[in-house]
Amino acid sequence: MASMRDIKRRKSSVQSTQQITKAMKLVSTVKLQRAKGRAEKTKTYFSCMYDTVVSMLSRAGDINHPFLKSGSSPKKAVIVITANRGLAGGYNSNIVKLVKNSDLKMEDVVIYSIGSKGRDALARLGYEIREDYSEVIDEPVYADAMKISNKVLEAFAAGEIGEIYVAYTGFKNTVTHVPTLLKLLPIKVEDERSTEDKAVLEFEPETEEAIDLIIPKYITSLVYGAMIESVASENGARMQAMDSATSNADEMINHLSLLYNRARQSSITQELTEIIAGAEAIS
DSSP states (O other): OOOHHHHHHHHHHHHHHHHHHHHHHHHHHHHHHHHHHHHHHHHHHHHHHHHHHHHHHHTSOOOOOGGGSOOSSOOEEEEEEOOSOOOSTTHHHHHHHHHHTSSSOGGGEEEEEESHHHHHHHHHHTOEEEEEOGGGGSSOOHHHHHHHHHHHHHHHHTTSOSEEEEEEEEEOSSSOEEEEEEEEESOOOOOOOOSSOOOOOOOSSOHHHHHHHHHHHHHHHHHHHHHHHHHHHHHHHHHHHHHHHHHHHHHHHHHHHHHHHHHHHHHHHHHHHHHHHHHHHHO
16 A cells, blocks of 8 residues: 555645646636637538538539639648647547548648647658648638638649648537538539529629639638637537546545545554554553
8 A cells, every 4th residue: 555645645746637627627618608609600601601602503504614623633632620739638639530531542632730739640640741820720810711721722723732621620519529521622513403493503704703703712711610610629628628637636536535544544553553562561
């Protein structure tokens, strides 16, 4: 059995750790409320943006535009959104696993990283990190999403990459976060026209000019929406992880308290036995 001093030192260490996890839980809770409200306000818009663009292109007839066809390059750009900090349970590792276990071959994937945790993990696995935008995930703004989207679209238009994906953690509620790999370009268009409605959608101005305007906004909107949802998911995951850590610390403290009391009782019993034995020896 460990000595009373060792048990007391261990208990004090766990109590200090528990204070830290409690503080981190409170901080994450406050950040989650703000990020949750932001994600809920923007989710409808970005979901509608995706559905609208897909529906619109499905009714537009045959459009010959580079943004709507797979490029000649076998390379696939994946915008990977993780966090710059850990202690969030499986939040970061789930995105890394999502990319690793996808149908995308490692040699064909180039990573546009948002978040240092995903960047470092994927680099260790051997993935090519083309660009790093880790700093933008701390306070995501639309201008950052536009900068990233323009960079990826330039590579797509230049034939350096043939497809564009985004890997992020979708936010459903405080406890449910869904790792998602979404294909952004080329857009998968399905024919939604019914037999009653076969009118082809016409564009004003010209089709090519309209697509040049629509697709960059579409990509930027989805990347920004993915960043917002990821931030909310990160704080939700960290809050859960810290709550679990605090509960585990409570259990450890109770266990150590029991061990300390047993060791103390054993020490007292031993001292009494020695006193009684000494008294009997004198008499």
